[in-house]
Amino acid sequence: MWNKLNKSMMLCQMLFGLSFxxxxxxxxxFFLEDLxxxxxxxxxxxxxxxxxxxxxxxxxxxxADKLLGAYxxxxxxxxxxxxxYFLLVVGATSLHVPTAMAGIALASYGRGLMSPSYPSLYKxxxxxHQDFEKGFPINxxxxxxxxxxxxxxxxxxxxxxxxxxxxxxxxxxxxxALFVLLVLHKSFKPMGKPIDQAAVSLTNWLxxxxxSVAMIALVFFMFSNMDVGQNIVYAIGVLAIVYFIFLMFKxxxxxxxxxxxxxxxxxxTTCFFVYxxxxxxxxxxxxxxxxxxxxxxxxxxxxxxxxxxxxxxxxVGGPIVAFAxxxxxxxxxxxxxxxxxxxxxxxxxxxxxxxxxxxSTVGPDVAIRPEVFLAVHFFQAIAEVVVGSxxxxxxxxxxxxxxxxxxxxxFSVAIALSGIVGAALSTNxxxxxxxVLTQEIAHNVYGEYFQLLTIMAVVxxxxxxxxxxxxxxxxxKAEQCEQGSSSDTKPEVxxxx
Numbered sequence: 001m002w003n004k005l006n007k008s009m010m011l012c013q014m015l016f017g018l019s020f021x022x023x024x025x026x027x028x029x030f031f032l033e034d035l036x037x038x039x040x041x042x043x044x045x046x047x048x049x050x051x052x053x054x055x056x057x058x059x060x061x062x063x064a065d066k067l068l069g070a071y072x073x074x075x076x077x078x079x080x081x082x083x084x085y086f087l088l089v090v091g092a093t094s095l096h097v098p099t100a101m102a103g104i105a106l107a108s109y110g111r112g113l114m115s116p117s118y119p120s121l122y123k124x125x126x127x128x129h130q131d132f133e134k135g136f137p138i139n140x141x142x143x144x145x146x147x148x149x150x151x152x153x154x155x156x157x158x159x160x161x162x163x164x165x166x167x168x169x170x171x172x173x174x175x176x177a178l179f180v181l182l183v184l185h186k187s188f189k190p191m192g193k194p195i196d197q198a199a200v201s202l203t204n205w206l207x208x209x210x211x212s213v214a215m216i217a218l219v220f221f222m223f224s225n226m227d228v229g230q231n232i233v234y235a236i237g238v239l240a241i242v243y244f245i246f247l248m249f250k251x252x253x254x255x256x257x258x259x260x261x262x263x264x265x266x267x268x269t270t271c272f273f274v275y276x277x278x279x280x281x282x283x284x285x286x287x288x289x290x291x292x293x294x295x296x297x298x299x300x301x302x303x304x305x306x307x308x309x310x311x312x313x314x315x316v317g318g319p320i321v322a323f324a325x326x327x328x329x330x331x332x333x334x335x336x337x338x339x340x341x342x343x344x345x346x347x348x349x350x351x352x353x354x355x356x357x358x359x360s361t362v363g364p365d366v367a368i369r370p371e372v373f374l375a376v377h378f379f380q381a382i383a384e385v386v387v388g389s390x391x392x393x394x395x396x397x398x399x400x401x402x403x404x405x406x407x408x409x410x411f412s413v414a415i416a417l418s419g420i421v422g423a424a425l426s427t428n429x430x431x432x433x434x435x436v437l438t439q440e441i442a443h444n445v446y447g448e449y450f451q452l453l454t455i456m457a458v459v460x461x462x463x464x465x466x467x468x469x470x471x472x473x474x475x476x477k478a479e480q481c482e483q484g485s486s487s488d489t490k491p492e493v494x495x496x497x
Contacts, residue, residue: 017146019170040430051419056112057412069196080110085171141318147311155302254481269414277422313381342464344383351379360447
């Protein structure tokens with residue numbers, strides 16, 4: 001099952017997690033302290049940085065499917081990371097906001113290219129879809145090794161080498177990943193689709209260049225004008241979904257029904273990642289304002305590094321989730337993807353319920369122990385592993401082959417839409433510049449906000465279970481259509497609930 005190519009890709013994924021999340025965890029304090037942004041503006045920028053990259057996976061899917069192929073798109077994405085982090089170094093050194101924004105825009109563009117091309121190319125390094133489904137949660141854990149190290153170490157690292165030094169470290173790690181991909185290009189070439197194996201025409205390169213410049217300029221504008229930018233995110237997300245629905249009418253009925261299940265799963269994923277986005281925005285601000293003490297009394301922890309607890313548990317969660325569902329399948333219990341998402345919402349309810357309780361009962365010192373955040377991140381991280389690994393595998397199993405990358409990009413659209421919605425919601429707990437957090441504010445503002453999120457998570461458990469039944473009906477009808485059109489053709493994928 002494992003070979004040099006998928007192991008190399010996981011190394012690149014780990015380096016991406018280490019560099020990207022090292023930058024992400026540094027941005028909040030960088031914008032608050034060095035660039036003198038307010039809490040509300042900072043949460044919108046950081047939330048957008050986490051969200052806008054996945055949004056441009058729509059274009060990344062088109063580029064991988066129609067212009068360059070998955071391998072070239074993935075390679076160029078790492079080049080964009082290197083260039084973007086370098087611009088952040090310059091912006092941090094000179095405290096020049098436009099340069100820093102340009103760096104964020106390039107890194108976001110690189111993530112948009114990477115998001116759809118990585119899983120489709122990674123899948124082809126395995127001999128079967130079953131092996132891929134087993135391996136993808138492991139890949140998710142490897143990515144989170146990098147994310148954990150980045151989020152835990154960078155807040156301490158920048159104390160010694162500054163923000164510019166931290167961004168430079170990220171640029172170096174992205175460059176290493178780029179080098180690995182370039183060295184193995186001959187091995188990757190036969191693994192791709194025909195577009196990966198053929199030479200790229202001059203026309204395609206020109207279209208790619210013009211599209212890239214336009215997208216990077218648009219991202220720069222969005223970061224510089226967040227009020228307008230968030231509306232652009234909504235518009236692009238809706239247009240992508242409308243275009244996907246349009247494609248549903250151009251394929252056979254069996255494929256159209258399967259594509260309908262992708263839309264349902266995309267909706268559930270969007271709802272779930274509103275909660276995931278809180279980690280970078282509201283939960284991060286709460287941690288920075290309330291987290292006191294060392295973890296277990298001896299592990300040093302900067303408040304903004306509380307985010308590192310998420311990838312820490314994701315590393316553990318990947319093998320646990322893979323083993324748990326594999327064990328159930330051996331016993332004949334086959335859960336649908338939406339049922340698994342319902343389980344994820346159960347875990348999310350527990351996570352935000354814990355956070356609500358401790359914020360609502362915080363004392364006059366407005367201090368919360370790190371162990372509370374550790375428990376919250378445990379339940380939310382396991383939920384994230386379930387959704388993050390299972391949804392992509394499901395989409396790849398039902399998507400028409402000719403729009404595979406674009407279909408996967410809908411997962412990224414869900415992350416983008418939820419990230420902006422989540423960031424906008426988070427501004428409700430933002431304090432004014434210079435305002436001091438009190439016990440009353442913690443109870444009434446923080447407590448009520450997280451209580452509402454907990455209640456809505458309970459509602460989503462029921463919604464996900466209803467969607468599970470609907471998806472089962474659609475897939476059954478799709479299989480019946482395939483059997484009716486060709487009696488000697490077996491359904492491509494059999495799904496059970």
